[in-house]
Amino acid sequence: MNERPLILSVTSGKGGVGKTFATINVAAALARTRKKILVVDCDLGLANIDIMLGINPSHTLQDVAFGNKKLQDIIVATAGGFDLAPSSSGVKDMAQLLFEKIEMIKSMIRELSGYDIIILDTGAGISEVVLQFNLLASKNILIINKELTCLTDAYSMIKVMFQVFERDNFSIIVNTVASEKEAVKIFTHINSICRRFLGFDLDYAGYIIQDDLATRSILTQKIALLDAPESEMARNFRTISNNISSWQNNHP
Amino acid sequence: MTKKKKASKDELLIRINELKKENEHLKSLLLTDELTGLYNKRFFFRQLNVETARTKRTGQPCTLIALDLDDFKHINDTLGHYIGDQLLSRFAGTLNKIIRPTDFACRFGGDEFFIIMPSSNLIESLNVAKRIKASLRNADFTPYLTEGTHVSVSIGLAMYEPLQKMTVESFFKMADNNLLAAKKAGKNQIFHEQDTNIRSTVVNNLEREALSTPFEEITNKEQQ
């Protein structure tokens, strides 16, 4: 195990593209390879990992932000085999947390040990909070689909991270596609635009097939990967997990 | 001789004080709106620059509320300018009552108003906007209006976040565009869409065109 965990963020620019769904399934796939994984629900506005997993946390990131708890004390184990630092949604002053509080949460995450990989599931938009969590990660995983608004938002996110913060380490997961061929086409499209206008390439982490299994597993508060391990979707998540593991090996 | 000199020195001091007062008065004329006593457009743009620069130091976002009374022209035309002006002053008074002491309410001209809310987020400005909207239902205005008519307001919000590469102009435009969208959507409502505007400020036309090119063409080009 590395001294310092590899910190990744899952982001998109647009909401409802499958960030959270991908996060918990990839985390579960990684956990199956006997890695210690922590997922942090950084979507302070619409936190919903707890709901997707059917857990009812007694303490959340909000308690940490307001100084009532330490980050270590809110972490719970999940059925997916990974740990979770949950958030609570609907706390209205959380969506735009004060700068210092975000900084405090960030440094607490940075100081955590005992994990191989920490995955930050971010909220929608290119808000301050989302940018801050993306900055904490050494690599940003962008979930995209074929919709123009989604591609444009993802590109906006990449551009801001690159031009404002000089980040150029992005990996793409193409979600809700009919085939791998379609995923590669979409990836090639956005990659060629990044190369042309920003001067660097993105890397490709994999794709997730469109399947009602996603909606069903969310409804029943199960993890698709574990509920239907033979499905193509589960295979997709295992492939993505293998790719991520290879980053970890190169991680200093 | 000496007596006279002394007197003129006093006079001078008095005159200087008078000039100072006059200056203050002129300055306030330069920065305030005569009818409502709110700040004017000149002050607004000055302060907007100050506040956006401040967000970079404090790390705290700043928000902007754009307001425009609905069908005000109709009120002016049917009830006359005197009533129209009374309404505007009343409205200004309401704004002053609702905003925080640290906020800046400005009249832009006509029935268009802006409020700068330093160190605030969208939730806070949305709350203020909602209270302003609700206040128009109060009895304050009824003496001026005929039975059954009422005043409503359309509102656009925008948030300036220090880490975003947003210009002061696009911040202003975002609030104004949201106000326009609220009008278009049928007035008497609040718009605060952030995402689409961020998209439009970050992505330029060339990039937008490239993004909307069908995938097939792109992949073919790549292979050539």
Ligand SMILES: Nc1ncnc2c1ncn2[C@@H]1O[C@H](COP(=O)(O)OP(=O)(O)O)[C@@H](O)[C@H]1O
């Ligand atoms: N591959 C997929 N196939 C079908 N539906 C999907 C897929 N991925 C995500 N979804 C659906 O999209 C919705 C939004 O997913 P979610 O993970 O909450 O998005 P985000 O976190 O980006 O806001 C969910 O209801 C989920 O069922």
Ligand SMILES: [Mg+2]
């Ligand atoms: Mg989510």
